[in-house]
Amino acid sequence: SYELTQPPSVSVSPGQTATITCSGDALPKQFVYWYQQKPGQAPVVVVSKDTGRPSGIPERFSGSSSGTTVTLTISRVQAEDEADYYCQSADSSGTYKVFGGGTKLTVL
Amino acid sequence: EVQLVQSGAEVKKPGESLKISCEASGYTFTNYWIGWVRQIPGKGLEWMGIIYPADSDARYTPPFQGQVTISADKSITTAYLQWSSLRASDTAMYYCARQVFGSDAFDVWGQGTMVTVSS
Numbered sequence: 001s002y003e004l005t006q007p008p009s010v011s012v013s014p015g016q017t018a019t020i021t022c023s024g025d026a027l028p029k030q031f032v033y034w035y036q037q038k039p040g041q042a043p044v045v046v047v048s049k050d051t052g053r054p055s056g057i058p059e060r061f062s063g064s065s066s067g068t069t070v071t072l073t074i075s076r077v078q079a080e081d082e083a084d085y086y087c088q089s090a091d092s093s094g095t096y097k098v099f100g101g102g103t104k105l106t107v108l
Numbered sequence: 109e110v111q112l113v114q115s116g117a118e119v120k121k122p123g124e125s126l127k128i129s130c131e132a133s134g135y136t137f138t139n140y141w142i143g144w145v146r147q148i149p150g151k152g153l154e155w156m157g158i159i160y161p162a163d164s165d166a167r168y169t170p171p172f173q174g175q176v177t178i179s180a181d182k183s184i185t186t187a188y189l190q191w192s193s194l195r196a197s198d199t200a201m202y203y204c205a206r207q208v209f210g211s212d213a214f215d216v217w218g219q220g221t222m223v224t225v226s227s
Contacts, residue, residue: 031211099145
């Protein structure tokens, strides 16, 4: 099986920058997508294909990639950003799709 | 408006069968893959499988291969997820979601269907 590794939790004060990482052996070959999920709601994609920002997503959300690790960066964090964040990608063949374990972002 | 509307919550007993639905509207159903995602209460997202409604080409990730069946009826723009014999471990929220054309991202999600399996 293929796995993506995320930190279980990240804490940040309002106005600061939050970084959430996602690691996987196939990430140099496969795109990563980031989702935000708030309690009781369906996920929403906030970063697409490593660095793209879908329409309607604030510019504070950005993505970057380096080797086997991709990073979601949330600048000028606001209370409304408190949520679970998941990365999604695939194994090297592209056929085994998987989500990371999720990271709970707490805004202090 | 592009929408995916899922069927309501279900409470079933172990060993029973179940088929839940995901009705699409607001776009050309046969042009986009539809996927299913499981979320056990308090846990993370799990990618289950995906179907292309135009030809019913269905693909599954290994943990779910043989455990569930994904299907679609393009005449009523509806995708399905079904079990032939439920287990308590199938208790979860199930989401359907539309895959972005040319991407693996899911851009539109259903509201979720909670399935509870308990004796």
